Amino acid sequence: MPGSDQLTHTCRRLRPVLLTIGFSEAAVRDRLGPSAAGAVMRGEPGPVLTAAEGSDPLDTLIQLFVAHARVDRDDAECALAPVTVDDGIACGLLEDTDADEPEAGVRAALGIRPLDTGDGVTDWLVSDLDGRMRPRPDDPEQVMGVGHASLSLLRATPTDTVGRALDLGTGCGVQAVAVARRAGTVVATDLSERAVRYASASAALSGVDVELRRGPWFLPVRGELFDLIVANPPFVVGAGAVDHIYRDSGLDLDGASELVVRELPDHLAPGGTAAVLASWVHREGEPWPARVSSWLPADGVEAWVLQRDIADPALYVGTWLRDEGLDPRIGPGRAKSDRWLQRFAEAGVTGVGFGFVYVRAAPGPSSVVCEELAQPFDDPLGPEATAHFVRMAYLRRLADDGADLAGVRLRLAPDVALERVSVPDPEGGWSEAVVRVTRMGGPRWSHEIDDLGARLLAGCSGALPLGELVDLLEAVTDVGPLLEPALALATDLFRHGFLELAE
Structure with missing residues (x-):
């Protein structure tokens, strides 16, 4: 070579x-x-x-x-x-x-993939040929190009300008090259010598500086802190074998995701943020949020975990076998499928979750928010992650001061839409079944509310504190007390970006 x-x-x-x-x-x-x-x-x-x-x-x-x-x-x-x-x-x-x-x-x-990253900038990524256009022998050391997972992480990474950044498990270098345009220093690591070689070439083609280091996991950056960490690790949930280095970690089940998430906090500078693609197993009697939360320390971080998909074990195994060119129905593919599914059965795996784990270094007791993100959306998730941590920090400061949103002037975000869904009434006409607010941008969160909630939100123009709006609503409707449910609704909607600070 x-x-x-x-x-x-x-x-x-x-x-x-x-x-x-x-x-x-x-x-x-x-x-x-x-x-x-x-x-x-x-x-x-x-x-x-x-x-x-x-x-x-x-x-x-x-x-x-x-x-x-x-x-x-x-x-x-x-x-x-x-x-x-x-x-x-x-x-x-x-x-x-x-x-x-x-x-x-x-x-x-080798492959050269042009990737337009916005603002008229094109990056070029060097990788092994993927075998789609010109079939090639299966290579366990293959360095993949820009795939769906890479693009998902690109769009999910916060876009703030930072001092030091780390791309853990860089592969062809796609994350490192993108981050280098908004970071003072970028360090990229990989266990594979070939990956380090290709990532260096990608950085040269793209005209950015990246410091490449070879080694497993966080070992090449032991003792170092970063303002941003991005990682697309070999997160495939398997039985501990390494058949393809781009996807297999050698760790049992979701051990790779656990290792990365556990060690992230030790390498985040104060206020630093990590964005990681990860997988986790679902087991009967073990809620997935509890499993992922257990990987994080009791103090020192805020985390936002978004489950993007859940795969049935058989579907999951079949998908990854086909990814490596094996037919799960016959021959070696069938034998490997049987072994894989047997390991899942032994471990009580009922499904495999996949999504994003955001971690921010923050003083005090840790806070972990786990949510489902099953709805389709187009906008990049990175800016939303930054905004999420800003909103959560504000709520934490209020709580530390013994306050809440009652004394805060709030206004509806400009991308919020109100939807009323009616169904035929058996006695004639229409009967309203659902009142819903949806953000038309970002992750397109949607919340069902009632008519009182809709009337409360209609008054959120930033002119009056939330508590005074509740008082007016109680006076007009002769319904109450409304402050406690109004605070619960407003807090949830503020956390999801439906409501903004008017101050």
């Missing part, structure tokens, strides 16, 4: 080439069109090559790094200049096809 310095050096020279050609996610999508862009997701090279059949540099890069096809050597030389094809072969980025193809040419030996 060519040295990392050679690949990184070549990628540093290649960066201005990609910038000049405009090899961006948007440019590729525009060149391919909707149909061929969909073929990329399905791993079908034919429509991609038809849409980008020319020989201009952008077409050539699409043929090489999107369709993973053979291209004429002269076309590759033209597209990559001043980087030569021989440079690309020497560093392991390209491979010569003369020996095994009927026509002379070259093809990609």
Whole structure:
């Protein structure tokens, strides 16, 4: 395997080439069109090559790094200049096809994925080829490119500017490269030598500085503190075997997620935040919030845990077996499926939860909020996580002062919508069944309320403290006392961003 310095050096020279050609996610999508862009997701090279059949540099890069096809050597030389094809072969980025193809040419030996990260910025990530466009032998050491989990964590990471950041288990470097644009220093670690090599190349292609360190878990940063930690660890819940390093930790069941979450607080600077993708098992008689909460210390942190999905054990095992190209119905796939499910049965696993764990270093007794996030949403979750901790800190300060929201002027957030759902009344007409408020942005939280709650919220314009609004509502409706339920409702809605401080 060519040295990392050679690949990184070549990628540093290649960066201005990609910038000049405009090899961006948007440019590729525009060149391919909707149909061929969909073929990329399905791993079908034919429509991609038809849409980008020319020989201009952008077409050539699409043929090489999107369709993973053979291209004429002269076309590759033209597209990559001043980087030569021989440079690309020497560093392991390209491979010569003369020996095994009927026509002379070259093809990609590694993947380069353009990723548009906003504000007109494109990053490029180096990884092993994923095998969709050009099938490859199964490789336990494979370093994956940008997948759904990577993109989820990108959108879920707080976007505040920070001093020091850590990307734990960096893989191809996608999180480290993104964070580097808003951090003074970024340290990225990985157990895999290959991953460290590719992450270094990704940083060079993307024009950012990342300090790469090799080693397991938190060992390479022992004793160090960070303002932001991001981690997409090998969180697959299994029986402790390591078949693929990108997903298998070697720890039993959800041991990888537990290890990361337990050790996070020791590496967070005061006020520092961590964003982690994690999995946890569900067991009969053990609520999942209790399980995840047990991984956190009694003092020193605030945590927000969002369960995004719950998978049936058989479905979970079958999905991951197919991910590695095995059929769970026959042969080795069936045998592995049986062993995996047997381990789940022995451990009493009834399901596998998956989601985000946010941890912030904060003085005093720990606070852990666990919630379901099953509803669909489009907006990035990162800013919402930051806002959540700000709101929770405000509520904690009120409680420490012996106060509550009764003396606070609140106003409805601008993205709140009120919905009234009616059903046919057996005696004719319509009967109101549900009154609901929904945030139309962020995670799109939705809360059912009653008519009194709707009237209370209608008065939340920031003019009067909540307690005075309750007094007025009691006087108008001749219903009461309403302060206690009003405070419970307002606190919950404030925590979820429906209500904002008017001060």
